[in-house]
Amino acid sequence: MKAVCWTGVNKLEVQEVAEPTIVNSHDAIVKVLLTTTCGSDLHLLSGYIPTMRGGDVIGHEFIGEIVEVGSSVTNRRVGDRVTVCSFISCGQCSYCKGGLWSLCDNSNPNWAIPEAMWGGAPGGCYGYSHAMGGWAGSHAEYIRVPYADQGAFPVPDGVSNERALFASDAAPTGWTGADLGGVSPGDVVAVWGAGGVGQMAARAAMLLGAERVVVIDRFAERLRQVTEKIGAETLDYSTTEVLPALRELSGGRGPDVCIEAVGMEAHSTRADYVYDQVKHQLRMQTDRPTAVREAVMACRKGGSVFLLGVFGGLVDKFPLGALMNKSLTLRGAQQHGHRYIPMILDRMARDEITTEHLATHTMPLSEAPQGYAMFKEKSDGCVRSVFVP
Amino acid sequence: MAIVRPIYGALRQNSAEDIGRWRTLTIDRPIEEISPGGEMPAALAALGSNIEIDIHSAPGNWGTEVAVRWVGPKKAADGDDPRVVVRRVLREVKQLAEVGEVLQGQPRSEGKRPATPTGRMVDRAEKNSDKGAVL
Numbered sequence: 462m463k464a465v466c467w468t469g470v471n472k473l474e475v476q477e478v479a480e481p482t483i484v485n486s487h488d489a490i491v492k493v494l495l496t497t498t499c500g501s502d503l504h505l506l507s508g509y510i511p512t513m514r515g516g517d518v519i520g521h522e523f524i525g526e527i528v529e530v531g532s533s534v535t536n537r538r539v540g541d542r543v544t545v546c547s548f549i550s551c552g553q554c555s556y557c558k559g560g561l562w563s564l565c566d567n568s569n570p571n572w573a574i575p576e577a578m579w580g581g582a583p584g585g586c587y588g589y590s591h592a593m594g595g596w597a598g599s600h601a602e603y604i605r606v607p608y609a610d611q612g613a614f615p616v617p618d619g620v621s622n623e624r625a626l627f628a629s630d631a632a633p634t635g636w637t638g639a640d641l642g643g644v645s646p647g648d649v650v651a652v653w654g655a656g657g658v659g660q661m662a663a664r665a666a667m668l669l670g671a672e673r674v675v676v677i678d679r680f681a682e683r684l685r686q687v688t689e690k691i692g693a694e695t696l697d698y699s700t701t702e703v704l705p706a707l708r709e710l711s712g713g714r715g716p717d718v719c720i721e722a723v724g725m726e727a728h729s730t731r732a733d734y735v736y737d738q739v740k741h742q743l744r745m746q747t748d749r750p751t752a753v754r755e756a757v758m759a760c761r762k763g764g765s766v767f768l769l770g771v772f773g774g775l776v777d778k779f780p781l782g783a784l785m786n787k788s789l790t791l792r793g794a795q796q797h798g799h800r801y802i803p804m805i806l807d808r809m810a811r812d813e814i815t816t817e818h819l820a821t822h823t824m825p826l827s828e829a830p831q832g833y834a835m836f837k838e839k840s841d842g843c844v845r846s847v848f849v850p
Numbered sequence: 851m852a853i854v855r856p857i858y859g860a861l862r863q864n865s866a867e868d869i870g871r872w873r874t875l876t877i878d879r880p881i882e883e884i885s886p887g888g889e890m891p892a893a894l895a896a897l898g899s900n901i902e903i904d905i906h907s908a909p910g911n912w913g914t915e916v917a918v919r920w921v922g923p924k925k926a927a928d929g930d931d932p933r934v935v936v937r938r939v940l941r942e943v944k945q946l947a948e949v950g951e952v953l954q955g956q957p958r959s960e961g962k963r964p965a966t967p968t969g970r971m972v973d974r975a976e977k978n979s980d981k982g983a984v985l
Contacts (some may be wrong), residue, residue: 462959464959464961466960466961466962468961468962468964469966474961476961476962477961478959478960478961479957479959479960480959481958481959482957484954484956484957485951485953485954486950486951487949487951512972512975513972514963514969514972514973515961515962515963515964515966515969516960516961516962516963516964517960517961518959518960518961533950533951551948551949553878553948553949554878554948554949555876555878555911555912555913558878566878566944566948567944567945567948567949567953568953570953570954570955570979571955571975571976571979572941572979572980573978573979573980574975574976574979591972591975591976591979594955595955595958595976596955596958597958597959597960601959603959604959605958605959607953608949
């Protein structure tokens with residue numbers, strides 16, 4: 462079958478690979494219907510995630526149809542149209558049972574790699590490096606889905622593939638940030654990043670009752686989507702000083718909840734961006750926390766900062782003094798999608814969450830390398846490239 | 851490496867003290883399921899007198915803590931590092947108890963695997979992924 466393989470820094474190829482098979486009895490094989498780029502893939506492409514291997518099939522956000530199930534799969538059937546959570550979770554360990562599904566104890570067979578890197582292993586994730594299990598990704602015609610009863614969610618009739626696709630990762634990731642960031646009715650919420658995840662975090666904050674939601678970015682197309690499709694306010698940081706603007710929008714207090722949806726390759730017009738960029742390019746630091754710093758400085762006293770953007774290693778010049786003296790809560794997570802996806806699909810069926818606008822460019826899987834180039838450069842107003850296998 | 855070791859503790863010296871240390875894993879099942887009637891899980895029982903085992907209920911709702919200490923020869927029967935054997939078996943016991951089978955990462959769909967230095971490093975890390983880390 463055809464699949465999109467990482468072949469080196471900023472290199473992708475469509476290659477012929479073996480079709481997946483049922484390996485464990487709780488597996489399903491899913492025929493991929495749609496699969497999309499994610500901003501976090503760019504960290505893989507750029508070589509900032511250190512455990513990628515030439516030939517790895519990438520992609521983790523997808524929708525498909527079940528074509529085969531293992532003998533222990535009891536709640537899913539061949540023919541089911543399913544959104545599959547990008548994180549793999551067993552549903553049986555303490556973390557899954559506690560709702561922290563992306564921390565699953567039993568879905569990352571390469572547990573020693575992240576334990577050495579981070580002191581503990583998160584669960585596995587499709588197409589996202591060997592530290593996250595080495596699982597083959599979704600930019601392929603077929604994909605193996607372990608623990609299918611847990612991670613493959615039937616899509617309600619009436620919800621289109623184009624909408625349900627983003628219930629796989631962007632929407633539940635955004636919901637994870639808003640929910641675990643503690644968004645409450647009446648809150649002012651600021652979101653850094655107007656990509657798919659940032660937009661979905663903003664939408665989740667609104668649905669959780671936030672009084673005012675402001676999304677910060679510099680790309681006009683994305684900011685326009687936030688205004689027109691999500692219904693939140695925007696700040697263009699290339700023309701506006703973010704910190705005073707946020708204070709102005711929050712009665713001088715600062716946002717109650719600050720959600721960072723940018724990650725390790727943040728951009729800024731501030732001087733610390735130059736500092737981060739130099740250290741990053743020289744591989745003297747693994748991550749550029751430029752947006753995180755701003756979120757910590759912007760947040761009101763006693764407020765909450767939530768990291769949704771992906772970070773892999775160590776950062777420099779972190780404002781720990783602000784965190785401690787302002788009594789902030791800092792939390793981060795990969796998405797705990799299993800706890801949110803059924804609710805999100807229901808809301809999609811009721812048009813409370815719409816996502817089709819994110820798919821600005823749809824193309825055959827064979828054109829995925831060009832789709833990623835467009836997505837990386839954000840050319841032609843690209844928000845997400847979507848591939849049809 | 852000398853700087854990293856004291857910070858993370860994940861890369862430890864190859865000392866006899868470390869080999870004989872208790873290694874503990876928490877399993878989200880009641881002790882009656884892990885050790886019915888005081889019986890040991892089969893994978894642990896197979897290690898015989900090479901190990902000491904302490905199985906007890908975990909605090910809170912965490913289930914059962916299974917602690918294993920290697921007291922056998924410095925090399926396991928298959929020549930492996932005893933620490934590797936203990937870690938692998940503990941993981942196996944946990945997965946069998948919690949999900950009924952051991953998750954297999956292979957075979958998987960993958961493209962051409964060029965022999966690059968970084969590729970070899972990743973291959974080695976994956977091959978050793980049941981050996982190191984915090985246990």
